[in-house]
Amino acid sequence: MNRPSAPTNLAKNCAAWTRRGLMILGVGLALLGVSASVSNAQQPQPPNIAAAADLKFALDEVGAAFTRDTGKVVTLTYGSSGNFLRQIQQGAPFQMFLSADEGFVRQLADAGKTVDGGTLYAIGRIILFAPKNAPFKVDPELKDFRAALADGRIQKFAIANPEHAPYGLAAEQALRSRGLWDTVQPKLVMGENVAQAAQFASSGSTQGGIFAYSLALSQHVGDLGSYVLLPADWHEPLRQRMVLLKGADDTARAFYAYIQQPAARAIFRKYGFVLPGEGS
Template structure:
């Protein structure tokens, strides 16, 4: 497969990157004049779509396992690099009586009366899997399971809480910190040892446009690292 003609760098990015990636894409265009077109969604769904020919230059996954699968299938340029570590956060509406405290005793007491608890779909969304793992280790999964509303990705799960459709949920810390979310909710980052490490990895796809390599390098630089940490990601 040869390189495609020059044009916007096409990026498929995990939905937890929504706010920081918009910022970085704009910054990169200011510096280089190269436009970056970013589509956000579930890491697992993107991996499946890439296998079926999704036209994309750069893939940023919330779970490095999907990158390795694509690399093993011969669809990437190498095995990529880790760009950040993901963290999950409990999120509740600002009006909620749930206190955000270590041990989550207040949440445990409030759960029986809740109608809905939102997480991303664990079947294909890394943040959904991390949420399930955290709830299991906290001993809350048996109660929460019957009340689950599943987002196709972590951004949709967050919207269920911000809209009032769910009374609580688990999201990515990067989304919980976003002004549009933080303005109507309260959140608490959960301990990292409650879930498997979320090593977020990116990789150039085979046949990517030449311009994509420049953006790939930019995302490994100091500007991008500082932005990722400011948006709630752990350092890679």
């Protein structure tokens, strides 16, 4: 009787061991995959922070500094304060709100949506902006702007929507204070928020605009034209208040505290905000 040679038996054994090993490896990888999925599911998501659009450049820097100094991460979402007010009232999952109008924070506090009454973190300013090749020149008294409105050089002019954007309301108030609102109103192009108004004006989509000083101080906007700071007494103060919302986690609370520290205050100051405890 012929018997299998030793090499043949060895080959069969090796093949069986290989199949068994691959099965074990496959099970192990599957278990690792399950383990990784469970681990990822257990990782806390960064808290979502609702922030007024005028904060875009300043708060991006503050957020980067916060992460560098603490190792914690937040997700910053920008928009008009009035729209955020409505979204939070309807249950949007934000953990903190930085409003350009402190009245919106007080409404949320009165409705029981917040941890407390919040903290004043900055006072904003507005500017008149003219893009490169604009048909008028900026000046502190708005003389050429007034003349350009009267003689038809300006056909499109950008501000944020005053109905829900505090900087748009401040722009309206400033124009009314100079007796220019009725003349400019038919020419207005409304931004959904102040950052969009700045985009319209700086890109040349309109022939100018009024928007946040903090946005003009960014090279992304300021280098695209010229501007003049408008007097603060031409409009109601843009008192900007922040607040923690119910359910805020430890990271959101740490970010709230960080904004009140010297490192963050220095960044806000750089972008033209008047800070609590400091003069105008």
